[in-house]
Every structure is written in structure tokens, then in C-alpha cells.
Amino acid sequence: MKAPKIWKLCVIGDKAVGKTSLIRRFVYGTFEPEVEETLESRAYKKKFGDVTFLIWDVSVYEQNIKPILSGAKAVIIVGDLTRKETLDTMNQISQFLDGHKGERVFVANKSDLKYMAQFWKDDLEEICDGVAPYFLTSAKTGENVDDVFKYILEDAV
Numbered sequence: 001m002k003a004p005k006i007w008k009l010c011v012i013g014d015k016a017v018g019k020t021s022l023i024r025r026f027v028y029g030t031f032e033p034e035v036e037e038t039l040e041s042r043a044y045k046k047k048f049g050d051v052t053f054l055i056w057d058v059s060v061y062e063q064n065i066k067p068i069l070s071g072a073k074a075v076i077i078v079g080d081l082t083r084k085e086t087l088d089t090m091n092q093i094s095q096f097l098d099g100h101k102g103e104r105v106f107v108a109n110k111s112d113l114k115y116m117a118q119f120w121k122d123d124l125e126e127i128c129d130g131v132a133p134y135f136l137t138s139a140k141t142g143e144n145v146d147d148v149f150k151y152i153l154e155d156a157v
């Protein structure tokens, strides 16, 4: 019997950008307009292809994120398209991750509210710096959410 492949992923980003909503959309296929803030980091499990993802929803209150990020195959850095300051946080996180081994993926969430967008693809291209991919997602409609995980499954080394 082949040993199951378990990949740890981490979802991180500014407050209320939709980290929990994105994970719930992917894992359960649901969306809720009212979500409780995530006080403590926790993991969700989802089998995808021949891999089991262990997806960590990293709380903004996490005191020590290094152990949580340790061993992650990929880190999903999330921002909220309707709040420019969340892009700055994405950038800061990305710099903090320099030297971290796993893959890095940028996600600008709430694309269903694109008429309120405060940043767009050109800004994302800048922070990706040609080395990481970015996705515009909506946890509300589900747009592109699976594609983020599909990318990690197929392209993460």
C-alpha cells in the first residue's frame, strides 16, 4: 500500500480578507455572509486528487507563526481587493517569508466586489515579482477558488 501524501498548506493574510471563507468554500463548498473572526489558528482536512491537504487557517492573533508555517508545502497569502492596505500586508508577509522553502501563492479575494476594487492585477504582478502566481478569487461565488488548490497540487514542487 502506498503511504498517503499529506501536504500542509497555510492561509495567511490581514484581518477579514476572507481566509476562513476561502477554506470553507474549498472544503465544504459553502459561503456564509457572517463568519466569526478566527481567534485561534486551526486546520481543515481535504482530499484533493491523490493528496490530502491539511489547510491551516492562520489567526491574525497568532503570536508565533513560525511553527505554523514550518513544513508547509505552500503558503497562500490572501488580500481583500476592496482594501488597499491588505495588499501592503501581503507584501510584508511575502518579505517575511523570504527564505521559507515552500511555494508561495497570492490570492486577491472578494472579486465579486470588483466594482469596489482598490487594487488590481498590475499591483499584484508587482508583489509577485514574476516568481509566484496570483489569483483573483471570490469565496462568495466560488470563482477561481479551486484553481488555487489545483495550482498547488499540479505545480508545487
Ligand SMILES: Nc1nc2c(ncn2[C@@H]2O[C@H](COP(=O)(O)OP(=O)(O)OP(=O)(O)O)[C@@H](O)[C@H]2O)c(=O)[nH]1
Binding pocket: 014, 015, 016, 017, 018, 019, 020, 021, 022, 032, 033, 034, 035, 036, 037, 038, 039, 059, 060, 109, 110, 111, 112, 113, 137, 138, 139, 140, 141
Ligand atoms: N463579498 C464577499 N465577501 C466575502 C468574501 N470572502 C469573505 N467575505 C466576507 O468577509 C468577511 C470576513 O470573512 P472571513 O472569512 O471571516 O475572513 P478572515 O480573513 O477569516 O477573517 P479573520 O479570521 O477575522 O481574520 C465575512 O463577512 C465574509 O462573509 C468574498 O469573496 N466576497
Ligand SMILES: [Mg+2]
Binding pocket: 019, 020, 021, 036, 037, 038, 057
Ligand atoms: Mg478567519
